Amino acid sequence: MIRCIVFDIGETLVRDDRYWASWADWLGIPRHTVSALVGAVVAQGRDNADALRLLRPGIDVGAEYAAREAAGRGEHLDDTDLYDDVRPALAELRQLGVRVVIAGNQTAKAGQLLRDLNLPADFVATSGEWGCAKPSTEFFLRVTETTAGAGPWDTVYVGDHPANDTVPAAEFGFRTAHLRRGPWGHLWGTEPAVVETADWVIDSLHDLVSIVQREQQA
Template sequence: MIRSVVFDVGETLLDDSREFGAWADWMGVPRHTFSAILGAVTAAGMNNAETFQVLRPGFDLEEERQRREEAGAGEQIDETDLYPDVRPALSALRRAGVWTGIAGNQTIKAAGLLRALGLPVDAVATSGEWSVVKPDPEFFQRVVEMAPGEPHEIMYVGDHRDNDIVPARAAGLRPVLIRRGPWGYLWAHDDVVVQNAEWVINSLSELITLVGQTSNC
């Protein structure tokens, strides 16, 4: 039985196109160049932060993020960044009596922006607030502490093999890979994902059916 569903943020709930485009503009590179390098870094199995190092060796991400904020070009999250299936899926889970939460590798500011959207969830947390970043096992221990139920009663939904699926499985959670965004598409049929993800979905709307199936097991 599934008692809780916890969601990653980027390319799970949010389309990251605007934020990636903003970084490309800030760095003074064409957006298609930034996207191509991001894809190459992803395919090589590296962390997406390496994209910045390829484009500008020695790039200090936190320093530049602060500079963006001071220049009035900081991160933004609004309704247009949500994938279309997000609100309907979250609302359906809530009607079914499932506890829902958000926990991803985002800043403290992003946590506030997510809460301001008024999504039908029970809790929002980010790595910036927790001071621990996926795939650190402590992050997923915090997920277990946040969400009701034993680990095997908690789904963790994300798009990233190494940051979401593998560490969620190691923590005893029920990992779900969503096939969207560069990582989700690239790794949907990856052997490691096949071994560790309990389910691979194409839309968040599939979750309510999966939760129902587990209740009948």
């Protein structure tokens, strides 16, 4: 029985367009260049911030992030950054009695911005707030503290990135759903290793509602 569903954030609930566009504008670099480089480094298995380091060798990403915030050009999230299925699907899952948790690799500020959106979720946290990030075991241990007693076998972790989401979550013991959304979700969505590891491969968060309903009726 699925008692809790935990959601990744970037390209699962929130589009990354604004985040990388704002970095491009801050650095005075065409947005397409930044976007393409982010795709390239992630496909190579590198950290996405390596795109900024390629563009500005020697850049102190943390210092630049702080400078953007001080200039009033820092992180921002509003409803236009959410995928269209987020609010209705999360609300339906809660109506079915499922605990909804949001936990992904984002900054501490992103955690507060998400809470300010008043999403239909029971708990929201980010790696920046926890001081540990996916794919570390420590991150998934922290996730278990948010599930209100649901064990890994009763919990589904949903994400678009196999190396950060479905693979480490499955190794930890969670059930997993790979979301074919965003560049990484589509890039790896049909890979045999992803299909074999994930319990489900889905195209919309609404698919989770159907999955929960089927399990409740079984």
